[in-house]
Amino acid sequence: MPNTDRAFKLNWASYSVGEKRSELASDHSIFVGDLAVDVTDDMLMELFANKYRSVKGAKVIIDANTGRSRGYGFVRFGDDIDRTHAMTEMNGVYCSTRPIRIGPATPRRTSGDSGTSPPTQSDGDSTNRTVYVGGLDPNISEDELRKAFVKYGDVASVKIPVGKQCGFVQFVNRADAEEALQGLSGSTIGKQAVRLSWGRSPASKQSRGDSGHRRNGMYYG
Incomplete structure (x- = not known):
């Protein structure tokens, strides 16, 4: 890239x-x-x-x-x-x-x-640009989640599935996603510490079979 x-x-x-x-x-x-x-x-x-x-x-x-x-x-x-x-x-x-x-x-x-x-979790798909955010404060909005991540680079999309304490942040560039993984993992967003890992885009998921879980068009491994 x-x-x-x-x-x-x-x-x-x-x-x-x-x-x-x-x-x-x-x-x-x-x-x-x-x-x-x-x-x-x-x-x-x-x-x-x-x-x-x-x-x-x-x-x-x-x-x-x-x-x-x-x-x-x-x-x-x-x-x-x-x-x-x-x-x-x-x-x-x-x-x-x-x-x-x-x-x-x-x-x-x-x-x-x-x-x-900076160290990042390994991911087999070098084109993956989606970060999975777990342990998310249920009161956090998609706009607030975007603000937490946008300082690491251009964010293409943010999705918080209804009723789920998690979210997905997709960056324009892979390098920015890697930086966010390192910079925000374990940090507090809202009132809760979040855990980050690589998410899965639909294209990535199709090439991997059924190894991940689908949530509103995005996946986590």
């Missing part, structure tokens, strides 16, 4: 504060989510460097179209012990006006390049 690598793969030598090409071999990185919109690379790096001496770089991901933060970033460590401690010690710590959420980061190397991507 066009721009998929651009959305997820970080060239730390080019983009990261405090990082050098010679340090790319060290891949002790973490994912940092729920970032406030004003958080910069420098702010993110300072937050971690004040506590962990081995911090090598930090990067806040910016939307290429809007120039605004996409609400997540990455921090790279030179020491895996510091990385492990940060995974627990920094979770919920405030950066600017919001508590951050920490998760593992998955290295991605293509054509000799090095990058880091």
